[in-house]
Amino acid sequence: xxxxxxxEKKKIHPYQYYLWGGLGSIVMMFAGLTSAYIxxxxxxxxxxxxxxxxFMASTVVILISSFTIQMAVKxxxxxxxxxxxxxxxxxAILGLVFIILQIQGFKAxxxxxxxxxxxxxxxxxxxxxxxxxxxxLHVLGGIVALIWISLxxxxxxxxxxxPMPVKLVSNYWHFVDILWVYLFVFLRWVG
Amino acid sequence: xxxxxxxxxxxxxxxxxxxxHETFLSKYVFSMDHKMIAKQFLITGMVxxxxxxxxxxxxxxxxxxxxxxxxxxxxxxxxxxxxGQITPEAYYALVTTHGTVLVFFVLTAGxxxxxxxxxxxLQIGARDMASPFMNMLSYWFFLTASIVMLCSxxxxxxxxxxxxxxxxxxxxxxxxxPGSKSGMDLWIISMALFVVSSLLGGLxxxxxxxxxxxxxxxxxxxxxxxxxxxxxxxxxVLSFPVLLSGFILLIFDRNFGTSFYLSDIFVNGVGALSNExxxxxxxxxxxxxxxxPEVYIILLPAMGMVSEIMSVNSRKPIFGYMAMLGxxxxxxxxxxxxxxxxxxxxxxxxxxxxxxxxxxxLIAVPSAIKVFNWLTTLWRGNIRFxxxxxxxxxxxxxxxxGGLTGIWLGNAALDIHLHDxxxxxxxxxxxxxxxxxxxxxxxxxxxxxxxxxxxxxNSLGYIHFWVTLAGAYMIFWxxxxxxxxxxxxxxxxxxxxxxxxxxxxxxxxxxxxxxxVFATQILFLINFFYSIFKGxxxxxxxPWKSNTLEWTTPINPGHGNWPGEIPxxxxxxxDYGKDGVDFIPQDVPVGANESSH
Numbered sequence: 001x002x003x004x005x006x007x008e009k010k011k012i013h014p015y016q017y018y019l020w021g022g023l024g025s026i027v028m029m030f031a032g033l034t035s036a037y038i039x040x041x042x043x044x045x046x047x048x049x050x051x052x053x054x055f056m057a058s059t060v061v062i063l064i065s066s067f068t069i070q071m072a073v074k075x076x077x078x079x080x081x082x083x084x085x086x087x088x089x090x091x092a093i094l095g096l097v098f099i100i101l102q103i104q105g106f107k108a109x110x111x112x113x114x115x116x117x118x119x120x121x122x123x124x125x126x127x128x129x130x131x132x133x134x135x136x137l138h139v140l141g142g143i144v145a146l147i148w149i150s151l152x153x154x155x156x157x158x159x160x161x162x163p164m165p166v167k168l169v170s171n172y173w174h175f176v177d178i179l180w181v182y183l184f185v186f187l188r189w190v191g
Numbered sequence: 192x193x194x195x196x197x198x199x200x201x202x203x204x205x206x207x208x209x210x211x212h213e214t215f216l217s218k219y220v221f222s223m224d225h226k227m228i229a230k231q232f233l234i235t236g237m238v239x240x241x242x243x244x245x246x247x248x249x250x251x252x253x254x255x256x257x258x259x260x261x262x263x264x265x266x267x268x269x270x271x272x273x274x275g276q277i278t279p280e281a282y283y284a285l286v287t288t289h290g291t292v293l294v295f296f297v298l299t300a301g302x303x304x305x306x307x308x309x310x311x312x313l314q315i316g317a318r319d320m321a322s323p324f325m326n327m328l329s330y331w332f333f334l335t336a337s338i339v340m341l342c343s344x345x346x347x348x349x350x351x352x353x354x355x356x357x358x359x360x361x362x363x364x365x366x367x368x369p370g371s372k373s374g375m376d377l378w379i380i381s382m383a384l385f386v387v388s389s390l391l392g393g394l395x396x397x398x399x400x401x402x403x404x405x406x407x408x409x410x411x412x413x414x415x416x417x418x419x420x421x422x423x424x425x426x427x428v429l430s431f432p433v434l435l436s437g438f439i440l441l442i443f444d445r446n447f448g449t450s451f452y453l454s455d456i457f458v459n460g461v462g463a464l465s466n467e468x469x470x471x472x473x474x475x476x477x478x479x480x481x482x483x484p485e486v487y488i489i490l491l492p493a494m495g496m497v498s499e500i501m502s503v504n505s506r507k508p509i510f511g512y513m514a515m516l517g518x519x520x521x522x523x524x525x526x527x528x529x530x531x532x533x534x535x536x537x538x539x540x541x542x543x544x545x546x547x548x549x550x551x552x553l554i555a556v557p558s559a560i561k562v563f564n565w566l567t568t569l570w571r572g573n574i575r576f577x578x579x580x581x582x583x584x585x586x587x588x589x590x591x592x593g594g595l596t597g598i599w600l601g602n603a604a605l606d607i608h609l610h611d612x613x614x615x616x617x618x619x620x621x622x623x624x625x626x627x628x629x630x631x632x633x634x635x636x637x638x639x640x641x642x643x644x645x646x647x648x649n650s651l652g653y654i655h656f657w658v659t660l661a662g663a664y665m666i667f668w669x670x671x672x673x674x675x676x677x678x679x680x681x682x683x684x685x686x687x688x689x690x691x692x693x694x695x696x697x698x699x700x701x702x703x704x705x706x707x708v709f710a711t712q713i714l715f716l717i718n719f720f721y722s723i724f725k726g727x728x729x730x731x732x733x734p735w736k737s738n739t740l741e742w743t744t745p746i747n748p749g750h751g752n753w754p755g756e757i758p759x760x761x762x763x764x765x766d767y768g769k770d771g772v773d774f775i776p777q778d779v780p781v782g783a784n785e786s787s788h
Contacts, residue, residue, distance in 0.1 A: 014321035017398035021428050025390055029432035032480065036440070036473055040451070045468025117447040119465045126449040130439060 019168050023175050026138065030131070030179065034186055037127045047122035051188045052108035055132075058101035059184050062139075065094035066177045069146075069170045076166045084160060085153050091173065092146040095139055102136050128187060135183055138176050145169045213750075223323035224750040228330050229309035230642065233635070235330075235337060236301020237716070239292045240628075246289040248709050253277045255702025257684045271349065279683045283352035284370050286681060290355030291378070292340065295385055298489040298627050300333050303427075306492055306634050307396045307420045309642065313741035314414050316405025316758060318751045321398040325391050332388035336381045343377035351378035354681065356478055359452035359471045363444040366461050375445070379438055386431045386438075393431075396424040405740070407760035412777065414739050414764045415515055419495020422523040423488050430484040430527070437477030444469065472537050479530035486623050487526040490590075491519065493630020494561060497583040499764075500637050501565055503737045504580035505572030506773060508765035510564040518557030525554050535603045536610045544603045551601035558594055562587060573768075577735075578652030579637035585660045586629040592664075593622025596671065611681075614674025617667045625663045632656075635719070640734050644747040645726030651718040655711055662708035669697050738764045738776045 040046065072087035106116060106129065115121040116129035149165045222228060249268075252261065253276070260275035271281035308326065312319055320326045343350040352370030353361030361367045362375055400413075400421045413421075440451040444466075452474045453466035502509040509515060531539060531547040539547075565587050574580070596618040599605050609615060632655075639647050673694050678685065685691040685698070733742040740760070744752050758778035766775040770786055 011402060014398045014402045017401055018322065018325075018394050021394040021397050022390075025394075025428050025432045028429050029436045032433035032436040032477055033440075036436070036451075036477060039473055039476065040470065043468065043470060045450075117443065117449050119448045121449055123450050123468060126443065126451065130443060134439070 013164055015164065015168055016171075019171055023172070026175075026179070029134070030183070033127070033131050033134070034183075037131070037186075040123055040127065045122065047114070047124040049109070049112070049114055049124065051128075052105050052112075054101050054105045054108055055184060055188075058098050058105065059180065061094055061101060062098045062177050062180050065091050065098065066174055068094060069173045073163075073166055073170050076160060076163055079160060081153065081160050084166075085150055088146055088150045088153070088166070092143050092150070095143040095146065098139060099136055099143075102132055105132070131183060131187070135176065135180055138179070142169065142173050142176055145172065221327060223319070223327050225308045225312050225320050225323065225326060226642070226748070226750075226752075228326050229305050229307075231330050232300055232304030232308060232333065235334060236297050236305060237719075239296040239337065240301065241712070241716070243289050243292040243297060244709050244712060246285045248706055249277060250282055250285045250289070251702040251705045253282055253683065254685070255699040257686045280349060280352060280369050282683045283354075283368070283681070284350045284374070287352050287354055287370070288340075288344065288350050291351075291382075293624065294355060294485065294489070295382070296333075296337060296340070298624070298631070299389065299427075299485070300385070302489065302627060302631050302634075303396075303420065303423055303492050304330070304333065304392060305631075306416070306496060306638075307392065307424065309638065310416055310741065311396055311399050311420060312403070313641070313744065313748075313752060314417055314739050314764075315400060315403060316408055316740050316760065317399060317403035318753075318757070320395050321403055322395055326395050329388050329391035329395065332384050332391065336384035336388060339377050339381040339384065343374050343381065346373045346377065348372040348374055350374040356475075356482070357441070358478075359441065359444065359469075359474050360456060360458070363441055363452050364458065364461075364464075365445065366458065379442060379445075383435065383438060386435050389427050389431050393424040393427040396420060397428065400424075405757045405760055408777075411513075411516075412760055412763045414495075415498040415509060415512070415519075416492075416495040418516055418519055419491045419498070422519050423491045426484045426488050426491070426523055426526060430481040430488075433477055434481035437474055437481075440477070441474065472534070475534050475537060476530070479533045480527075482533060483530040484526040486619075487522055489623055489627045490630075491522070493586060493627045493633075494519070496630055496634045496637070497565065497586045498568075499739070500579050500583040500633050501568050502765050502767060503637075503735050504575045504577055504583070505568050506575070506736075506767050507568055507572045508767055508769075510567040510570075511560070512763065512765065514560050515564055518560040521557040522554060525550060525557070529554065529601075532601055532603075532606070535606045541603075548601060548603050552598065554601075555594070555598060558590075562591055562594075577636065578647070578649060578656055579633045579635075581653070581656045582629045582633035582636060585656065586626050586633060588660070589621050589626035589629060589663065593618055593620075593626060597622060608677075609674055611679055612674035613670040613678045613680055616680050617670035617674060620670075621663070621667050625667070629659075632659075632715070637735070638741075639719075639722070640729045641741055641744075643723050643726070644729050645722050646729060646734075647722045647726060648718050651714055655715045655718070658711040659708055662704050662711065665704045666701050666708065669701060673697065733776070736774050738766055738774055740777055743776065743778055 068087050068091045072084055072091060075084040075087055109116060109125060109128070114125045116125050146169060149169055152165065153160055218224075219227065222231070249264075252264075261272075262275040264272035264275050264277065268277070268281060271278055271284075277285070308320070311317070348369040350370055351357070351362070351374040352368055353375070357375075357378070361371055362379075365372050365375075400417060404413075440449075443449040444452050448466075450466040450469040452471050453464055453469040455463050455465070455467055457463045498509050498515060529547060529551045531543065532551045535544055535547075569584070596614070600609060600615060600618055636647055636652055639645070673691075676690070676694070678691055678694060686695065729746050732746060735742070740758060743758050745754065760777045761780045762775065762777055764777050767773070769775060
């Protein structure tokens, strides 16, 4: 029996596979969109414009949030409930700030007469809107997950014993962080 | 609950635990038992197969009898068949919906959803899927997608009618055709829900196969069904999101005035569009990046089941297990690298076209390996011609016939002539449509005793097989000649062209056979539903004398599959005729003097 349990311990949790598979799916979706962007850029009617600086600020914010989620993982290991919940909340707040900054970025473009959608729009700006908008929705999903595990940690003391939820959410959060860095570099320099 | 506790509780929930708490709703409707979810997928898929098949009968009626009037059609279709003749709009809607539901709802959800759900836990030795809840959710997303698609058939302006590929501008412009209005909105909502269902299912299949195998079930001891379902799931998880990204851009063009696919084209009755610089070809790239792997998402599960059924019923090990595995892998990889062979006539750079020709023709190599191995598995086997086995052999026949014309179409120089003709219709219906349907039938006939604890009627099964096989060839073989003569697909009426008048009789013949084949499927449905309740009862735990683990469960396994411990695996699943023994199940330990396979 003890051997069985040791064997089980070596197993990767099935939800980890779900997450990796799901991340693979998300990578493919953004690979599809950025490939389409490259194809479209090489065709006529492409509008070149500068990315507003606010996107730089949002990049810094999401990078910091990766640090705070990692601190939450550390505090879970140390079984420090208050700080665990604190870092989870801080990460969620940084996520919200990121979303607000992204929306500010869209507004800055509109203020510069660069329409994102509608009849006056150029597909260069529309691509930026769709790609960053979809990424924003993924961050929003991460915030929902953060709130969920924070509430679980409040409602039941036992939940801090289980490392799996915060491990999964932190993996996802680092992923959307790296994904944004890729998209930012792509949209600012490559695209 | 800790990680270990989760695993332990998952492993220990035997079927007895569940029997006590089950209600009608929890057992048949909101079931989390993979076997019941498989049946839900199967029966929903069958409903769509009947509807999709009926649609093909209706549009074949128009093609076979373009000048005739059938007053009964008006009583069924109302304004879509005024005066007893299907309108062109209805014809396009029927063709579109037929393609969409057969490709996605029947041969993807109906096939993978059924057999991945049913066979993965049973053949790898697991109590259930890694996440039974997500599994249930996968079915409910599929059902919701089905209901939305069904609703689209009843909207005032009719269902979407721009072809199953939904190319813009027909799909992007509300005013392109009646079906481009709310019918298209519902079509795209339905497809988005379907993609979510496929992703949830696919992730579950991958996690279960990698994580939940019983003791001793190493990856190289997996039956080929499981390997095929694994690659299918990987293909789906990596290609459906790209389709989704294409759909998102399409939604923006349709509803938010963007110009991803639309440009300043002139539309009759609307005038020049205000969009600028959009490229409809871009959509084709995104669509076919899923579209081609989709062919293998449909084919691979059938290939896996056929390998298993052939080995069991030949009483011989599958020939070249590792070669079969390698060829599955090669097909899965190549599936992502050939999408532009659907686009040879879009003005594709000829050099790029030749690269895609080469990659496409490379698929012939793993395909030929598979065919060779199936035939050598049959060679000098002690073959049992059960209906399941006949459908498996039928699959190989159709795969060869349809595969050979793939070599023609994969060649850009030939494709320029054959593109969008009936030659293409013939090719993909034989190699992908009917062949996979045969794989599905083979699976149903073979695993029906495990699904329902009863047998299907063999005599009806034989009639079903022979009429369907002969019918499939009689329907699709002549289409090659029509296509070679240049007869284009998707046309409502060919009678106005002098050059195609020669095919009027042939079209009538094809339509008549299509109706006979459709009627024969009703026979199968009667057999299926009658046998669930009144079929001959299974009395033997292992009626096909098979080696795989599903036959070590009780005749009617409950939720949890094995009442006691899950069996341990000691060997690969193809020890048939080894050392003079007819079959040695996977859970039998290797004897001291036993030779290695």
